[in-house]
Amino acid sequence: MEKSNVSHSCKAVIIGGSAGSIEVLLKILPALPEPLTYTLIIVLHRKHTAESALADLLTSKSRLVIHEVEDKEPLLPGNIYLAPADYHLLIEHSLVFSLDASEKVNYSRPSLDVSFESAADVFGPSLVGILLSGANADGTLGLKAIKRAGGLIIAQKPETARVAYMPQQAIQEAGVDYVLDIFELARLLNLLNNQGD
Amino acid sequence: MIEEHDLDLLLNDLFELYGYDFTNYARASLKRRVQRLCSLDKFPSFAELRYRLRSDETYLKHFVEELTVNVTEMFRDPGFYRVLRQEVIDNLRAKPFIRIWHAGCSTGEEVYSMAILLKEANLLHKSLLYATDLNPTVLEKARKGFFSLSEMKLNSENYIASGGVQDFSSYYTAHYGQVKFDESLSEKMIFSTHNLVSDSSFNEFDLILCRNVLIYFDKSLQERVLRLFYDSLAQLGFLALGTRETLRFSGVEPKFKQFSQEKIWRKVT
Numbered sequence: 001m002e003k004s005n006v007s008h009s010c011k012a013v014i015i016g017g018s019a020g021s022i023e024v025l026l027k028i029l030p031a032l033p034e035p036l037t038y039t040l041i042i043v044l045h046r047k048h049t050a051e052s053a054l055a056d057l058l059t060s061k062s063r064l065v066i067h068e069v070e071d072k073e074p075l076l077p078g079n080i081y082l083a084p085a086d087y088h089l090l091i092e093h094s095l096v097f098s099l100d101a102s103e104k105v106n107y108s109r110p111s112l113d114v115s116f117e118s119a120a121d122v123f124g125p126s127l128v129g130i131l132l133s134g135a136n137a138d139g140t141l142g143l144k145a146i147k148r149a150g151g152l153i154i155a156q157k158p159e160t161a162r163v164a165y166m167p168q169q170a171i172q173e174a175g176v177d178y179v180l181d182i183f184e185l186a187r188l189l190n191l192l193n194n195q196g197d
Numbered sequence: 198m199i200e201e202h203d204l205d206l207l208l209n210d211l212f213e214l215y216g217y218d219f220t221n222y223a224r225a226s227l228k229r230r231v232q233r234l235c236s237l238d239k240f241p242s243f244a245e246l247r248y249r250l251r252s253d254e255t256y257l258k259h260f261v262e263e264l265t266v267n268v269t270e271m272f273r274d275p276g277f278y279r280v281l282r283q284e285v286i287d288n289l290r291a292k293p294f295i296r297i298w299h300a301g302c303s304t305g306e307e308v309y310s311m312a313i314l315l316k317e318a319n320l321l322h323k324s325l326l327y328a329t330d331l332n333p334t335v336l337e338k339a340r341k342g343f344f345s346l347s348e349m350k351l352n353s354e355n356y357i358a359s360g361g362v363q364d365f366s367s368y369y370t371a372h373y374g375q376v377k378f379d380e381s382l383s384e385k386m387i388f389s390t391h392n393l394v395s396d397s398s399f400n401e402f403d404l405i406l407c408r409n410v411l412i413y414f415d416k417s418l419q420e421r422v423l424r425l426f427y428d429s430l431a432q433l434g435f436l437a438l439g440t441r442e443t444l445r446f447s448g449v450e451p452k453f454k455q456f457s458q459e460k461i462w463r464k465v466t
């Protein structure tokens with residue numbers, strides 16, 4: 001995994017996770033470079049009631065502020081966005097978020113597939129998709145869509161995930177470009193930063 | 198995967214043939230809805246869906262109903278209703294007459310929730326609740342006031358979480374898996390079709406609720422609708438949006454003052 005391979009023109013990184021993914025984020029977010037040159041979007045399956053406490057928890061571990069998305073919020077490079085509970089998170093070509101409270105997909109809302117596919121549509125080859133720990137098959141179809149659009153796709157190394165099923169599914173079905181442990185994920189998020197070089 | 202260009206053609210058909218204008222709906226979400234219908238109704242190709250829509254008006258009705266998202270529940274987001282109950286309604290008490298508009302009311306759960314709040318505050322007798330939607334089928338359901346008994350558990354939990362202290366089941370009578378809400382609640386409701394894309398203001402209101410409707414619109418259509426609400430509100434009237442909807446990205450923001458974190462604003466200029 002050399003810098004030349006991955007930093008080509010990364011405009012956005014989208015991370016999806018379910019059970020066991022918050023602990024991963026709490027480790028990799030503090031290691032994020034600053035300023036961030038891409039937009040970071042986080043979509044997690046979570047309990048309706050946990051609410052914005054999650055954004056606060058993640059923010060406390062990172063020097064950057066994590067925005068829990070409101071409808072039609074613009075996507076800016078350097079910012080970190082978190083999908084709100086109970087809405088699907090979509091991205092418009094005009095680079096604003098749209099929320100959608102329609103049927104659950106893969107028993108989930110937000111669904112990782114929905115956000116990944118929408119991000120692939122907008123960012124094409126400038127997108128990196130990362131799938132973390134979880135017990136659900138959500139995310140695999142979305143990673144495929146990212147790959148089809150020319151983006152880079154990555155799964156958390158199943159042995160390092162509290163629940164291996166979700167990344168395992170992606171490795172089997174989506175043909176991921178890299179399988180990375182938590183330390184390597186943090187390193188990747190740094191390599192993707194274009195420090196003007 | 199449906200191409201942008203195909204979607205444009207379809208939206209154009211809907212407008213030219215039937216007068217439904219979805220061109221300013223949020224694209225990403227609309228595209229998913231069309232894709233979902235294409236696979237749910239088992240069309241082998243997009244061209245076949247388009248042909249069916251052009252030739253079969255009954256299918257069109259189904260299509261439009263399914264394209265829009267109608268899910269709703271009573272006392273949806275109980276924290277919001279708690280603020281309505283404890284703070285907003287008191288501000289309306291002194292009025293000789295209270296006018297409320299539910300824009301995009303779907304099957305009416307929101308309107309019945311409001312009627313219950315007003316009744317408990319002893320204000321329902323001097324209130325009128327205008328409930329509008331684009332879709333005549335959901336309005337018909339709302340007008341009849343029948344709901345499924347299986348939904349009452351969630352509705353009742355929401356009611357309690359919103360600060361309700363009555364026995365929720367005292368508001369309805371159950372019949373074979375269905376419930377009918379008390380006529381005294383629906384007496385003050387007026388249901389009517391109204392399209393936020395094209396129709397104009399029809400009265401002046403003290404409170405407008407438009408929750409989980411704007412998220413399906415793009416920014417330009419949101420702007421139009423928010424203007425319409427501004428024009429339809431009395432001075433210091435209240436505007437209530439869904440939990441993740443905001444005036445923050447709109448040109449009308451300076452004309453409003455946020456009243457509560459629960460997405461309630463007041464018209465101030």
Ligand SMILES: C[S@@+](CC[C@H](N)C(=O)[O-])C[C@H]1O[C@@H](n2cnc3c(N)ncnc32)[C@H](O)[C@@H]1O
Nearest residue numbers: 265266269301303330331332392393394408409
């Ligand atoms: C998700 S429901 C919201 C119900 C309720 N307000 C709530 O928050 O639970 C959205 C409603 O908006 C209606 N709608 C969509 N486009 C509309 C338009 N252009 N004019 C009026 N209503 C519209 C749909 O028919 C649907 O019933």
